Amino acid sequence: MSPKKPSLTNLSGRPGTWGRAVLEAIRGTHQDFTSGSLVRAVVLLSIPMVLEMLMQSVFEFADIFFVSRLGADAVAAVGIGASLLIFVFATGIGLSMAVTAMVARRIGEKNPEAASAAAWQAIIAGIAVSIPFSVVGIWFAPDMLRLMGATEEVVEYGTTYVAILFGSNITILLLFLINAIFRGAGDAVFAMRALAIANLLNIALDPLFIFGLGPIPAMGITGAAIATAFSRAIGIAYQLFVLFRGSGRLTIRRKAMHMNANLLRRMLKISGPGIVQYLVASASWIAIIRLVAAFGSEAVAGYTIGIRVVIFAILPAWGMANAAATLTGQNLGAGQPDRAARSVWITAGASASILALAGVGMIMTSGSIMRLFTDQPEVIGVGALLLRYLGGSYPFLALGMTMLQAFNGAGDTVTPTWINFFCGWLFQIPAALFLAHILSLGTEGIFIGVAVTQVLYAAVGIAWFRRGRWKLKVV
DSSP states (O other): OOOOOOOHHHHHSSSOOHHHHHHHHHHOOOOOTTSSOHHHHHHHHHHHHHHHHHHHHHHHHHHHHHHGGGOHHHHHHHHHHHHTTHHHHHHHHHHHHHHHHHHHHHHHTTOHHHHHHHHHHHHHHHHHHHHHHHHHHHHHHHHHHHHTTOOHHHHHHHHHHHHHHHHTHHHHHHHHHHHHHHHHHTOHHHHHHHHHHHHHHHHHHHHHHHHOBTTBOOOTHHHHHHHHHHHHHHHHHHHHHHHHHTOSSOOOOGGGOSOOHHHHHHHHHHHHHHHHHHHHHHHHHHHHHHHHHTTOHHHHHHHHHHHHHHHHHTHHHHHHHHHHHHHHHHHHHTTOHHHHHHHHHHHHHHHHHHHHHHHHHHHHHHHHHHHTTOOOHHHHHHHHHHHHHHHHTHHHHHHHHHHHHHHHHTTOOHHHHHHHIIIIIIIIHHHHHIIIIISOOTHHHHHHHHHHHHHHHHHHHHHHHHHOGGGGOOO
16 A cells, blocks of 8 residues: 655644645734644744745835836935945844844743733834934935945935935834744734735835825935835834734733833843844945946946845745744744754755745846836846846855844854854955956956855855754853
8 A cells, every 4th residue: 555645634733735724824823833743833934924024025126116217326326225224124133133032932931921021122122223323314314325335316316215214214123123023922924914014005105106196296216215114104003003902922911011121131132143143244235235336327226126136036035034033942942952953954945945946937037027127228237147146046045044044043143143244244245356356257246256155155054053052042
């Protein structure tokens, strides 16, 4: 008698179909991710997290789609302006790493009160750090654009855009942090819904504010910034409604709503290396766009469009990496380090397989993808080149991303920081400079350097993960 083929019974613990599992993931589930099938846990966490990441990227993707109709200078202004938010994103993501790790551990320990306390401290921290960012960004917007090598035309386009983005940075921080709370608790579906609401509104408002309609004046890229800020604020309103109403695993009760200095210090201690980690990684990408800027506005526009397509296409891997982080934290909290490690390997294999297919598709359709955004040959050429090289490195990017997020989920934010510094600054930037200028390969040399770096990220991340020291991290 031949053995039975595996069915979804093995995945979900009861008869059904893959479609049913997908619907369950989208609706939300109160599954205990510290027991039962790991494959099921990865599926149920990954699907809403992948959709959340897709929604996150749609903000910038929508802006570029509409702004590209205004010309290369406008696209360059949005690209350079958005990259200046590195410090805001670094702070938000660094704090999010700490929040996800702490909430996941407390949920794994079956201590929802402590998880609720950590969530409230995260909100306090987000509000506090947003204030200096607003002041600096509004005051120094044109100077920061010039520092990035923007032409005076780009500075003129982008000054108000940058000032609005920085002035409303609290919406970025709180959106990040509250979604990190949801992910740590295993309630990724609410993070997905918050971003879906915000994105639908942003997509509707972008063309209205950018091009104008009736009594609404055409505001150009300034309109894109206003639409994004307002849409994020509505998403935050939904997040707070869920947190305080008690729709998920974690509810913020009134008794948790006070400042806990000790807990806040622990959170900042964990998030500090996480902030540096993202700064190190993102600063290396800012250096890349600075290298590209030397080849003109068309090159920057091609890179800006191309890199957003790249980011959009890797979002399944981002979502799955976040699922690995949640599973790592919760299972370590439950005293099951081996189960935590298995969840990471399962997620990494699935993620690399998916991105391998995505990479092949991107390589084959790179020119067609770019023509969706622009009809300028120079811009299309640069962007298509970027898509081909980075598409080829996609499986390695997925592996590296999963390993680094697993460290973060364990509360070990130091190891990924050093990996990012080594790969991004000691290898990627020198390699890009050498290939672009010494070998005179121009933007192609820059993109080759970036693609090879993804292979290095994967190799170093896997080697360090196998050492297992992350299992001993106390959060």
